[in-house]
Amino acid sequence: MPRETWTDGRLDEFAKRVDERFDRVDERFKQVDARFNEVDKRFDRIEADIRELQKTIDYRFFTLMGIMVTGFLALASQNAF
Numbered sequence: 036m037p038r039e040t041w042t043d044g045r046l047d048e049f050a051k052r053v054d055e056r057f058d059r060v061d062e063r064f065k066q067v068d069a070r071f072n073e074v075d076k077r078f079d080r081i082e083a084d085i086r087e088l089q090k091t092i093d094y095r096f097f098t099l100m101g102i103m104v105t106g107f108l109a110l111a112s113q114n115a116f
Contacts, residue, residue: 041049
């Protein structure tokens with residue numbers, strides 16, 4: 036197997052190409068980070084919607100329970116007399 040010799044010029048060119056490729060990778064990561072930021076914003080909005088929905092469900096549940104308890108008490112008081 037032949038052995039290649041690396042001159043200073045070839046090493047400099049190799050280092051330059053490696054740096055260029057890492058610069059491109061860094062640029063792609065910036066794009067990915069921007070996309071993740073958009074996804075995070077959407078999840079924040081969805082989480083806020085879910086919290087609001089939970090509040091609505093809780094409010095309606097306790098309202099329904101109050102109505103039912105009032106009805107049962109009304110029936111019990113009619114039967115007590």
